[in-house]
Amino acid sequence: MAFDLHRCAVAGDAEELLLERVYPAPASTLRSPFQRDRERIVQSRAFRRLAGKTQVFTSRASDHFRSRLTHTIEVAQIARAVAAALGLNEDLAETLALVHDIGHPPFGHAGERALDECLRRHGRRFDHNLHALRIVEHFEQRYAAHRGLNLTLGVREGIIKHSRDYNVSEHPELAPYFLDQRPPLEAQLIDQADEIAYLTADLDDGVESGLLEIGHICENVEILARCYRIVEQQHAGVEEKFLFHEALQLMQNILTDDLIRNTRDNARAIGAESLADIRMHPTRLALFSPQVEAERLQEKRYLYETLYTCDALEVEHDKAEEVVTALFNFWINDPEELPQAYFDEVQDEGLARVVADYIAGMTDTFIFLQYAQIKRTVRR
Known part of the structure; x- marks a missing residue:
């Protein structure tokens, strides 16, 4: 019997601290608080603007390349699947995935670096997680009684902590978000779901763009090469591009299954029986296994060396x-x-x-x- 993480999940009942909002909101008999947050995010202007923001390639290059929005949808699919397999709160995981990139500026990471450099000259910094929090707390204006989307504490905590930890001495304004504790597993898994989504998609878009070649990828990315050999044996004589798409799907499944299995193993190893056990552990638990992590890093280095920093994208x-x-x-x-x-x-x-x-x-x-x-x- 698999180790049950249900007791470590964020609860959905009315007494749960993470369901609290800054402003009172009437209860809904049809939707959970995190489902309501999901819908508030999807209906926000900032979410819609993700359709016009670069992921890796600008929308001017091709209609088929991922935008921030389509990438976000892919992350949400993976996050919900992982949460379901682990017995976690699927609604919270999906909501955090949908909001995780909402603070990114135009032009992808290049735009973020440029904006951060501009702010540095004025003694400030740009952090897309903190900017996302400003968006949902201040910039979105959809309600008569208050500014912001009035999201639950659980979603706001996950926005800032899903991919990194903050120090209260450097960010005293974030003190309400339990900076001395790890985030729930629903938030921890978002960063890894993000990795799975873009590692798969960027190889796909890289080949679609003509900047990457399937053969070269297989020579340098072991996890993809292994997947390609498997599907090639299963589909002898099939055109290379279709084998590549099958290999990408298999690779995504391998990464997802490893995240599920290793997160469960890590929680079992510390004897986690509650959300408090997850929060008080000194390190995050939603991680890939050492072997798969090494393969992930190999692929990430390959993408940086051959795609992200290539002359065309520079x-x-x-x-x-x-x-x-x-x-x-x-x-x-x-x-x-x-x-x-x-x-x-x-x-x-x-x-x-x-x-x-x-x-x-x-x-x-x-x-x-x-x-x-x-x-x-x-x-x-």
Whole structure:
């Protein structure tokens, strides 16, 4: 009999601390609190904007490449499957997966690096997890009685802690989020589900783009090569691209199954019988096994060396830095050109943070329109 993690799951009853909201909300007989959070996130403007934000390739390159939105949906599928297999709270895991990238700026990680570099010059930093929290607590305005989405404490904690830990001495504003404790397993598994989704998808999109070759991948990525050999034996004579797609699916299943098995084994090893046991353990438990972790790192290094830093994408990254930096400097030097709602925030938040907030919310298309507009303004 498999070790049961149900007792370590985040509960869904009305007495659970993690179900608390900042503002009172009427109870629903049809939906759990985390289901309601999921729907609030999916209906938010920030979530919709993920469709226009780069994952690896910009939407201008092809309609078939993943956007932040399609990547997010893939992460949610994996997260819910893992949570179900472990007996955890599936609604919470799915909700955290859907919100995990909501704080990313345009142009993917290149845009994030550029925005962070701009803020560094003003003694600030950009962190997409913390920005996501600002989005759901402040920027989304859908309710008459308050700002923000009024999400449960459990979802807000997971937004900031799913991929890293924060120190209360450096972030005293995050003190309500149990910074001296590990997050629940539902939050811990999101980072690994994210890894599974993008490691699979980026190989797929890399081959689709013509920047990666299937044979070269098999020569350098052992886990994919092993999967390819298996499907090749099962489907002799089938065209290479179809074998590759089958191999990617098998690889995703191997990674997912290993995460489920190893997380369960880790919890069993510490004798976890409650959520408190998970929280008080000094390290996270939702991890891959050592062998699979080594293969994951090998694939990740391969993607960095051959795809993420290739000449074709470096051109895109350089353009992202140019656009973000130019817009940031423009509004720093002329803040009255900001939209009124953002200009009104300057006194409370500081100009640099407000400018970064404005840029971070943009889609790739919108930021290019803004860039073209300021270039015309400067020329005049």
